[in-house]
Amino acid sequence: MGHPALEFSDCYLDSPDFRDRLKCYEQELERTNKFIKDVIKDGNALISAIKSYSYAVQKFSQTLQSFQFDFIGDTLTDDEINIAESFKEFAELLQEVELERSMMVQNASDLLIKPLENFRKEQIGFTKERKKKFEKDGEKFYSMLDRHLHLSSKKKESQLQEADLQVNKERHNFFESSLEYVYQIQEVQESKKFSIVEPVLAFLHSLFTYNNLTVELTQDFLPYKQQLQLSLQNTRNHFSSTREELEDLKKRMKEAPLTCKLPGKPTIEGYLYTQEKWALGISWVKYYCQYEKESKMLRMTPVEQKSGAKQGTSDLTLKYCVRRKTDSIDKRFCFDIETNERAGTITLQALSEANRRLWMEAMDGKEPIYHSPITKQEEMELNEVGFKFVRKCINAVETKGITTEGVYRTVGSNIQVQKLLNAFFDPKCPGDVDLQNSDWDIKTVTSSLKFYLR
Incomplete structure (x- = not known):
């Protein structure tokens, strides 16, 4: 069974999909x-158990087989x-050797146990x-x-800059650490x-050599052994060359992580916080977002740390x-969007x-x-347009809105309101x-x- 590849570029985004793939490697x-x-x-x-040699060989064979x-x-x-x-080939050979009930060689521990223990302690450890x-x-x-994202934008600029530097340092x-871990787990x-x-x-x-195997068994094993040794040497050589490429890629990734965008990836992706209204008030919820510019498609995946939560x-x-x-919100780095699927404005941080x-x-x-200052003459003209705007709004309500449920309570989109006011008070064609x-x-x-009367 093959695992999906881990890319160094994923270390910068630290997406949920990256964590899931990393978990597969950790389980392996x-x-x-x-x-x-x-x-x-x-x-x-x-x-050690010469007397129970037959049982030990069979158990070892089963372990390799599985x-x-x-x-x-x-x-x-x-x-x-x-x-x-x-390992399947080895298991079959062990079963055949068991028929001969051969003796274990004295240096078996140096050949088998110590290298595996060293690999487990040094590499896996x-x-x-x-x-x-x-x-x-x-x-x-x-x-x-x-904590940084909860800082108020009204704090001193020096305090905010210092906080930004601390966050950037910890992010780096x-x-x-993510790059080193991904590199090490792939090396193992x-x-x-x-x-x-x-x-x-x-x-x-x-x-097989020291346990009085028959000449026929030894001769049968040698071709496979040679083929396997060649495969192992080829794999070792490939590992050495791939290791150099990985080190070079890791170095370039450290220098410019944002430039290593892979083909087929979204235009931009990463974590955003969304302002949401709950029964107890307003809360900021963390999402992992992916946006494709051509299709204007925004995918938002909630990031919930509690186990068993529905996502x-x-x-x-x-x-x-x-x-x-x-000055419109007590949070930094915010912007508003509107989508076809959701009514109203979505505020993102x-x-x-x-x-x-x-x-x-x-x-x-x-x-x-932002509205720039106007002259007295322009102010008088705008007042006339303003009276016209009020009359038109009243007529519109009386004509098509008087039967609308919640006509004075249902709030319109801030963006749509701004568009209407900008269109009506356009200096080129006011009203x-x-x-x-x-x-x-x-x-x-x-x-x-x-909004206008206010």
């Missing part, structure tokens, strides 16, 4: 670790097929230490990020192909995006100012409209807007009138 590592322990235990039993190598990718090379099938550091740095970063530390995944098989192969060769991904079609004015610019650029976001048109619903009209 645990399975390999358990398998090595079983092989060591059974090998020692085989060496293990299956997992490789990255959909297809296997000839060498990988040979390695994947090697080191990988687990990397995992601990990765989890510790991740917990520290996200904890600091949550977590990113490096590749190196186990020969680091596990070679000791077993050496042990079997010694076993549902929403696919939304973007209509409009505008930066949130700084990015992770930083630079992150907000990236999201707005991808979504073709607009800047909020040239037909409120009876179906483009303007009654809640937009009433909300616009309230």
Whole structure:
């Protein structure tokens, strides 16, 4: 069974899909670790229990028979097929050797036990230490990020800048820990192909040589042994060349993580916080968002840390995006969007100012409209247009809105209200807007009138 590949570029995003793929590798590592322990235990039993030699060989044979190598990718090379099938071949050989009831060689422990113990302690043990550091740095970063995003924008600029620097520092530390962990877990995944098989192969060769095997059995084993050794050497050579490429890619990823976007990926993706209204008040909910510019499709996946919580991904079609004015909300890095699937405005919070610019650029976001000072003459003209606007709003309500449920309570979209006011008070053609048109619903009209009179 093949696992999906881990990319260094995924370390920067730290998406839920990346965590799921990483978990597959961790489970495989645990399975390999358990398998090595079983092989060591059974090998020692085989060496020390001469009287129960027959039983020990059968148990060891069953352990080898039950293990299956997992490789990255959909297809296997000839060498990988040979390695994947090697334990089954070994198991069959052990069963045939059992008929001869041969003796265990004295140096079997040096050939089999010690290399596997060294691999488990040095390679797998080191990988687990990397995992601990990765989890510790991740917990520290996200904890600091949550506190950072709750900082009020009204704090002193020096305090905000210092907080930004601290978050960036922890983000960098977590990113490096993630890269090192992904690099190490893939190194173990590749190196186990020969680091596990070679000791077993050496042990079997010694076993067959020193246990009075028949010439026929030895001759039958030699061609397979040579073929497997060639496959192992090819795999080792491939590992050495791939390791250099991984080190170079890791180095380039450290220098410019955002430039390593893979084909087929969304235009932009990452974590955003969404302002949502609950029975007890307003809450900010964390989502992992993916946006495709061509289709204007925004996918929002809730990130829920509580076990057993129901999660549902929403696919939304973007209509409009505008930066949130700084003085309109007590949060930093915010912007508003409208979608076809949800009524009203959705307020989103990015992770930083630079992150907000990236999201707005991808979504073709607009800047909020600021009204410049006007002259007395322009003010008089606007007042006339304003009277006309009030009359038109009243006529629209009396004509098509008087029977609408909640006509004065249902709130219109802020973006639609702003669009109506901008269109009506356009200096080029003031008042040239037909409120009876179906483009303007009654809640937009009433909300616009309230906003103007206020």
